[in-house]
Amino acid sequence: MKRIAAVVVTYNRLDDLKKCLVSLQTQTRQLDTIYVVNNGSTDGTSEWLAKQSDLTVLTQANLGGAGGFATGIAQAYHDEYDGIWCMDDDCLATPNALDNLLCSPNIGPCIKNSVSLSSQLNDELAFFVDLPNKAFRHAADMASFDMLFGVAALFNGTLISSEVIKTIGVPDKKLFIWGDEVEYMSRAQKMGFPVVTIPKSIFYHPPSVDRDGIPWPGAWKNYYRIRNERRVFQNAHGNKYGFIMFLFWSIRATFNQLAAFRKNRMYNFLLFAEASFDSLLNNFRKRPETIFTLRLYRFMHK
Known part of the structure; x- marks a missing residue:
């Protein structure tokens, strides 16, 4: 049986982190371990994590999402897990999210992603997808597909095969935030690894904040x-x-x-x-x- 580790990156969102971890700990397919990468939180996260015996905690300065996932994925790969399931601390996985990823069609070494639905409007996607011949806005737009190739919102329920990591490495920590996930996806595709979304595997996530332009600052x-x-x-x-x-x-x-x-x-x-x-x-x-x-x-x- 494959050994699966989760990697959660957190920064100053302790309440969200606690909810995220509960959703991981109650999966129908139990995780083999959960890594939490603490990006230098100052809101009590460090103190709370120090009391959790069932988590593997990695602490570093704030290197953004890119630096957090680079650290977590590198450690899980070093520890020889077969698959590494990555997510932000404000994600909530449905109980069978991992099960549905693992039970989806076997397409070899690849990156499989859960669907992220809006935590505010559950029938709407948290991240809109615009393809040349189709736009995806709602859960129903994806429901008829077993998997969608070339569509993924990394790192929100992103299951990465260790074979992919062996070939393309980890996210580039120099990118810090916003775009590091797209770069990693395009790097995998460049090397010939499929990147797919599995509509039956569902996460909840706050909707994208950049739909109408983010207000300053x-x-x-x-x-x-x-x-x-x-x-x-x-x-x-x-x-x-x-x-x-x-x-x-x-x-x-x-x-x-x-x-x-x-x-x-x-x-x-x-x-x-x-x-x-x-x-x-x-x-x-x-x-x-x-x-x-x-x-x-x-x-x-x-």
């Missing part, structure tokens, strides 16, 4: 989404052509911010420009406190 997270996109283009199209495609895509995305007529559109424009420029210069060192546009916004709104 929270919009700084878009910096990472734009900056990290260059790696996705290069995985899909090769280093040279992918770089050129990202250049033109980022210019268009940046100037579209001026035409969006949203509040704080000038800050959006500056943020997208900063992210694009840093990506083209291969500057992946910035943390939130060093993003120039965010510092400018905070200075102007003291």
Whole structure:
């Protein structure tokens, strides 16, 4: 029987973490172990985790979701688990979520993902999917499929085969947040591993916050989404052509911010420009406190 480990990354969401862990501990297919990667939480999470004897806790500075999953996946792979089931701390798995992933058709080494439904509107997807010939917005849109190839919202109920990790490695911790999951998915596909969603395996997750544009100051997270996109283009199209495609895509995305007529559109424009420029210069060192546009916004709104 395959040995399956869960990896949960957490940062300052203790109440959510507790609920997430209960949903994992009550799976119909019992997990072999649960790793919790604590990204330097300051809300009492560290103290609570220290009292839990049934968890394997990995503690580090806040390296974002990318750094958290890189640490957790690397440890679980080192400990020789066959499959590693990854999720954020604000996910809730239905009791048979893992069972349904494991009982889905065997397509060899791959990445299988649960469906993320909105925790606010249970019939709506937490992350909308737009394909060239179909848009997925509700659970019913996916219900007729046994599996959907090329569709996945990593890392929300993401089961990664150890064979995939052996070949492509772990998420790139330099990407920090937002886009690291897309880069990892595109890296797997580049190496020929299927990435699929299993509609019968269900998670609940807060809906995507970027459907209508994130209000400032929270919009700084878009910096990472734009900056990290260059790696996705290069995985899909090769280093040279992918770089050129990202250049033109980022210019268009940046100037579209001026035409969006949203509040704080000038800050959006500056943020997208900063992210694009840093990506083209291969500057992946910035943390939130060093993003120039965010510092400018905070200075102007003291």
